[in-house]
Amino acid sequence: HIDHAGAAGELAERLGLPIIGPHEADQFWIDGLPGQSKMFGFPPAQAFTPTRWLHDGDTVTVGDCTLAVRHCPGHTPGHVVFYSAEARRAFVGDVLFAGSIGRTDFPQGDHDTLIASIKQRLWPMGDDTVFIPGHGPESTFGRERRTNPYVADR
Incomplete structure (x- = not known):
């Protein structure tokens, strides 16, 4: 979305x-x-085609850090999450928030797919993993499993 990728091109x-x-x-x-x-009144943005598409299981390297790529559709169909097992950190964008989840009312968003992505793709990273969302404060997967009204373990 524009608030995350508007100036990329x-x-x-x-x-x-x-x-x-x-x-x-x-x-x-x-x-x-x-x-x-x-x-939305942002500065002009240009469309682009990425140099490289990412798929589940890929890795990307930033400096000395290698991040695992997890495809987590639902908020958007092509949303990816970046995970460092070594640092116990996940960059989740707008998939999950402290106390909430990403919107699914945009084109090709899907609530059930988003919930499945969170539970099947994020939770296995471990309760002690800190996630950095696209907006708002950090949290841990364990805290969200206990308290998040959308994805808490029942």
Whole structure:
């Protein structure tokens, strides 16, 4: 969405950088960035095609850190999460929040798919894993399993 990727195309072009990810199921969102920027009053955005698409099980390296890629659809069909087992950290974007979950009312969002992604793709990373959401405070998967009204273990 525009609030996460609005300047990616311009930065990549200006700095000669590759764009890695997300999963190709989100190309329609990337193609819609110019319209989203107008609709929500953001600076003009340009569409792009990533240099490399990401798939479940891929890895990406940032500096000395290698992150595992987990495809977690539901908020968007191509949403990916980045996980460092060594650091016990997951960058989850808008899939999960402290006390809430991502929206599923956007085109191709799906509530049941999002819940399944959280429970099947995130919970196995461990209760002690800290997650960094796209908005708001950090939490742990264990805390959300106990208290989050949308995904708490029953």
